[in-house]
Amino acid sequence: MKQTKSHIFNKQRWKIDLNADLPEVCDEEYCGITDHKKKTIKINRRGHTAKELMGSEIHEALHAIYPYLAEDAISRGEKELASWLWKRGYRLMQKES
Numbered sequence: 001m002k003q004t005k006s007h008i009f010n011k012q013r014w015k016i017d018l019n020a021d022l023p024e025v026c027d028e029e030y031c032g033i034t035d036h037k038k039k040t041i042k043i044n045r046r047g048h049t050a051k052e053l054m055g056s057e058i059h060e061a062l063h064a065i066y067p068y069l070a071e072d073a074i075s076r077g078e079k080e081l082a083s084w085l086w087k088r089g090y091r092l093m094q095k096e097s
């Protein structure tokens, strides 16, 4: 599977790094950062399950789409969407390199 390195959110191209080294923000649950000035999403997927990665990708995408929403609204959207999509069976087909 081709690794997604960019995506259009809000009519702007965002760079996406799924192998970022983010020791300053990564703990057991949260593992990503959205930079609105640089239009960059960075996620450290190492050591995280596929379900956690899905949550992190949804979380950072919601930040890019809705820059005015507070963290608690983004987190709620992440948890509800990840739970629903996981229950529906959505998964990465193969691990991206």
Ligand SMILES: [Zn+2]
Pocket: 059, 063, 071, 074
């Ligand atoms: Zn956040």
